[in-house]
Amino acid sequence: MKLKELESCLQQVDAFEEPKILLEQYPTSPHIAACMLYTIHNTFDDIEGKLVADLGCGCGVLSIGLCVGLDIDRDALDIFRRNAEDFEISNVDLIQCDLCAIETQNYANKFDTVIMNPPFGTKHNQGMDMKFLRAALTMAKTAVYSLHKTSTREHIQKKAHDWGVKMEVLAELRYDLPASYKFHKKKSVDIQVDFLRFSKA
């Protein structure tokens, strides 16, 4: 499938109906999602025929291929399920859980690949991005693909080193977030975001 086709399919995916601010719910734009998935599949072959987990899956913009989506919010998961039905995607399964509370050891190395666009930790949930990353690295056998604020790159690099995992910056993205909450004053805001790949040595 061509990148443009993928992007245009993803534009049809339903997003959060009433985003919950404390969960930092923002849909990944179809453009960014398409680029991420295209790279993961074409450069690294980490999607097709693989067991993939999408942590903090929300409404499922990133989830394609055989995939298990995990999220704490039932409303988002219901939309994900609807999206999967609308697109007739049957190789998807969903779990409602709290990634900070589960024993990730039980899921250690169970997934070939983990993909995610985690909360960045800006809404009374500081450090959430690192918690997600830690969980992802436990659960993945081969690779973790994730989006993180560019401003945290050095910090993450250091943590990756401490944890014995290799980190690659695949791309720098300008994540364009349109105003979605009442307190947003600007029409949209660009956040510098790194698209990262982590692999176990």
Add this chain to the structure above:
Amino acid sequence: MKLLTHNMLTSHVKGVVKGYPLLIKATEVKMNEVEFNPQFVSRMIPKLEWSALVQAAEELGHREDLPGELMAEYEKDEEFLKKVHRVLLEVEVIEGCLQCPESGREFPITRGIPNMLLNEDEV
């Protein structure tokens, strides 16, 4: 909830030593066609708790002739892989619950999604 997913789920209620496997009490089960990929099925098998899968399939009345133990060289047996594919990916629990074998705590399954969230006092 597919049985591939169920095979991974554990109860992590405070104080529980081995909350696995979760017993399935289903009130609605559906079959959903999924494209068969023999290599994928073959790769998943070693990751599974095989007896838990057989038990789950049994609980749902979908065991058919799935063997209690894996035999050697299953990777080459396409008929066997098709049976495993069916049970792992095509049987779906839509409504019901999962029960922790130790604490008895029930985790509801609604619209195909198991809710593993614990209350504050259970964490």
